Amino acid sequence: MITKDYIIRAPEGIHARPAAALVKLTRQFKAVIQLQKGEKKVALNSLLNLLSVGAKGGDTISLFIEGEDEGVAADAMDRFFNDLKE
Amino acid sequence: MTIMNIVHQLQGIGVSPGIAIGRACVIRQFEPGITGETLADEAAVEREIALFREAVGRSMEELILLMAGAETAVEEILGVQVEMLHDPMWEGEVLSKIGTDRKNAGDAVLEVTQDLVNTFGSMEDEYLRARAADIEDIRKRVMRYLRTGAAGTVEGWADHFVGVHEMVGRDEHDGVSDAAAFADQILVAMDLSPSDLIALDISRVIGFATRTGGKTSHASIVARLRGIAAVVGCGEGLDFIVDGDRLVLDGVTGILLVNPAPDVVEQYVEKRKEQLATTRFLQSLKGKEAITTDGIAIHLSANIGSIEDMEQALEYGAQGVGLLRTELLFMQSNSLPTEEEQFIFYKNILVRAAGRPVTIRTLDIGGDKALPYLPFPKEDNPFLGYRAIRISLDRKDLFLTQVKAILQASVFGECRILLPMIGSVQELRQAKALIAEAKEDLTRQQLAYDADIKTGIMIEIPSAAIMADQLAKEADFFSIGTNDLIQYTLAVDRMNEKIKALYDPFHPAVLRLIRNVIEQGHLNGLPVGMCGELAGDPQATLLLLGMGLQDFSMNAPFIPVVKNIILQSSMALARAVCAKEMDNII
Numbered sequence A: 001m002i003t004k005d006y007i008i009r010a011p012e013g014i015h016a017r018p019a020a021a022l023v024k025l026t027r028q029f030k031a032v033i034q035l036q037k038g039e040k041k042v043a044l045n046s047l048l049n050l051l052s053v054g055a056k057g058g059d060t061i062s063l064f065i066e067g068e069d070e071g072v073a074a075d076a077m078d079r080f081f082n083d084l085k086e
Numbered sequence B: 001m002t003i004m005n006i007v008h009q010l011q012g013i014g015v016s017p018g019i020a021i022g023r024a025c026v027i028r029q030f031e032p033g034i035t036g037e038t039l040a041d042e043a044a045v046e047r048e049i050a051l052f053r054e055a056v057g058r059s060m061e062e063l064i065l066l067m068a069g070a071e072t073a074v075e076e077i078l079g080v081q082v083e084m085l086h087d088p089m090w091e092g093e094v095l096s097k098i099g100t101d102r103k104n105a106g107d108a109v110l111e112v113t114q115d116l117v118n119t120f121g122s123m124e125d126e127y128l129r130a131r132a133a134d135i136e137d138i139r140k141r142v143m144r145y146l147r148t149g150a151a152g153t154v155e156g157w158a159d160h161f162v163g164v165h166e167m168v169g170r171d172e173h174d175g176v177s178d179a180a181a182f183a184d185q186i187l188v189a190m191d192l193s194p195s196d197l198i199a200l201d202i203s204r205v206i207g208f209a210t211r212t213g214g215k216t217s218h219a220s221i222v223a224r225l226r227g228i229a230a231v232v233g234c235g236e237g238l239d240f241i242v243d244g245d246r247l248v249l250d251g252v253t254g255i256l257l258v259n260p261a262p263d264v265v266e267q268y269v270e271k272r273k274e275q276l277a278t279t280r281f282l283q284s285l286k287g288k289e290a291i292t293t294d295g296i297a298i299h300l301s302a303n304i305g306s307i308e309d310m311e312q313a314l315e316y317g318a319q320g321v322g323l324l325r326t327e328l329l330f331m332q333s334n335s336l337p338t339e340e341e342q343f344i345f346y347k348n349i350l351v352r353a354a355g356r357p358v359t360i361r362t363l364d365i366g367g368d369k370a371l372p373y374l375p376f377p378k379e380d381n382p383f384l385g386y387r388a389i390r391i392s393l394d395r396k397d398l399f400l401t402q403v404k405a406i407l408q409a410s411v412f413g414e415c416r417i418l419l420p421m422i423g424s425v426q427e428l429r430q431a432k433a434l435i436a437e438a439k440e441d442l443t444r445q446q447l448a449y450d451a452d453i454k455t456g457i458m459i460e461i462p463s464a465a466i467m468a469d470q471l472a473k474e475a476d477f478f479s480i481g482t483n484d485l486i487q488y489t490l491a492v493d494r495m496n497e498k499i500k501a502l503y504d505p506f507h508p509a510v511l512r513l514i515r516n517v518i519e520q521g522h523l524n525g526l527p528v529g530m531c532g533e534l535a536g537d538p539q540a541t542l543l544l545l546g547m548g549l550q551d552f553s554m555n556a557p558f559i560p561v562v563k564n565i566i567l568q569s570s571m572a573l574a575r576a577v578c579a580k581e582m583d584n585i586i
Helices: A016-027 A047-053 A070-083 B042-068 B072-085 B088-099 B105-121 B126-148 B154-164 B172-182 B194-199 B218-226 B236-240 B262-284 B307-315 B327-332 B339-353 B389-394 B396-412 B425-444 B462-466 B482-490 B508-523 B541-547 B556-568 B571-585
Strands: A002-007 A032-037 A040-043 A060-066 B008-011 B013-016 B019-026 B185-189 B205-210 B229-232 B246-250 B255-258 B299-304 B321-325 B357-361 B414-419 B454-459 B478-480 B528-530 B551-554
Touching (some): A016 A070, A016 B072, A032 A047, A040 A047, A040 B088, B019 B205, B019 B262, B042 B126, B072 B126, B088 B105, B105 B126, B205 B246, B299 B556, B307 B556, B321 B339, B321 B551, B339 B396, B339 B414, B396 B414, B396 B425, B425 B454, B454 B462, B508 B528, B541 B571, B551 B556
Parallel strands (some): B185 B205, B414 B454
Antiparallel strands (some): A032 A040, B019 B246, B246 B255
16 A cells, blocks of 8 residues: 655645546556545545545645555555646 | 415526426425335345345446536546445445445445545535535435436436436326326526436426526526526425426526516516517527628637537627637636646647637636635635736746647647736736747647747726836737726726626716727737627627727627627718717726
């Protein structure tokens, strides 16, 4: 299992288009990816889950990535969150 | 049940002009309830799961069909709904309520969506709160299939839609056979959602009246787009209207009459006739050029914000676009539009303009126009604050992206760049330096653009109007924005009810500034246009002509009105009107 922490840098948080893109990205991997903000932990293959977390700009979130392709998945998540600015 | 006809007058907000006289078609939004049924056995569970899957599948097909014909903004909303229908979390919860709790599919969907609506509805973030409406839309859609088993084709669906909205006094299954009776109908509803409006066959609808809503609500925009008279925000009085009531609706004054006396109806029939005659006459001017009786050609173009506006502009015979407001593209998106998205938007408009000149104004936000995804701190005086070019010169990244998109689109037509809120020569220089930087960047990337693209400025701050002689030496053209120029010159906020009478476009100080800008422009060989509301005000046409203005840009419906004045007047008359008006001042 790989664990990663990110600070959301986009001021509006993870909104419509980025959220949909993140869910699509997640579904490309066999690994199960979960996102945690505060006490709430959700599976990332669901847009409703992701939106219901309500991640805003400046929030810290953690990812838990587990599965055979977890290395590749973690790299993809890195790229996604680094590009998520505005 | 006998329902007494009531005579009533309601006052709403007129949002789309025209007079509609017709029968009320009351749309009751479909509100299914929980049945409380417990499933008897495994077979029932299997059946309900199959029903749920089928309803989701049908809803999905329906959404995809609706998306095909929708405007971009609506398509995006529906896209989010498609994604939500796919969602494993909501599917999982519904299946568990059916399988474990033995609830029927309808009850399971209602309970799960209600939880989601509550979760999203109580969120701090405005964008996320608004997703509650998407979930409600999904609930309605799925529930319609679960409780009525409706057919999933588009043709069948429009009729079905009328059926499930329970026309008062009608059996809901009679929707299809009653369709023919709807020849002249006025829709009466709480509000009309994007999917309502796409699904309803509004070719048979001559007006809308809604209980809630404002000028920018979806129903209002669609009404204006399709040329249907509409009054919104009518309030609770609307609840007393029943199906078949005789309605008279005036989309200008916002008046809605319920079962009016025959002589009143007669008056409105007359009024409608006059309006139609005027409209027809003005339409006949569409192909004519605006030339004064002594042979001076005047350029009449349109202010637009979208590709739909562009269509309307051509309808009214616009010779070009004097102002393309790019902020609408930004306001309708959920995040900053990318260079590619902007490029496509500008390119489509230039292609549609087919060689007619198009002036693209760079982003004019701040003041009263905010972007939800780009929050700025609250200001005490937003109109004197961080807005328009001031943001662009500060957030160079935003400005460069936009300029690069405009430059790449510029090869598809006749295009100019217009900078808003310029107050000094220094600001113009900074903006031009950034435009040069954008050009260099494109050259490096070997991307094509119009190297000779003209850069002009809005004259809307008194300092710019006073310094027009200096600005004329460095700008390629002027465009006078009267709304802000008047507000800043007179120190009057026209949105302030108590002082809006002080907002006077014909105030001598304003007229002197406008005359100075036109004169200084011409002395320096600069084209001078006007894109503020005054340009479309028939009372100002001769005065502005007399000052020497030759380029008027306005909301498209005013073009034929102004053209009609120009066609009947000479420059000599215009100069006389101007001299008299300006003399009166001094």
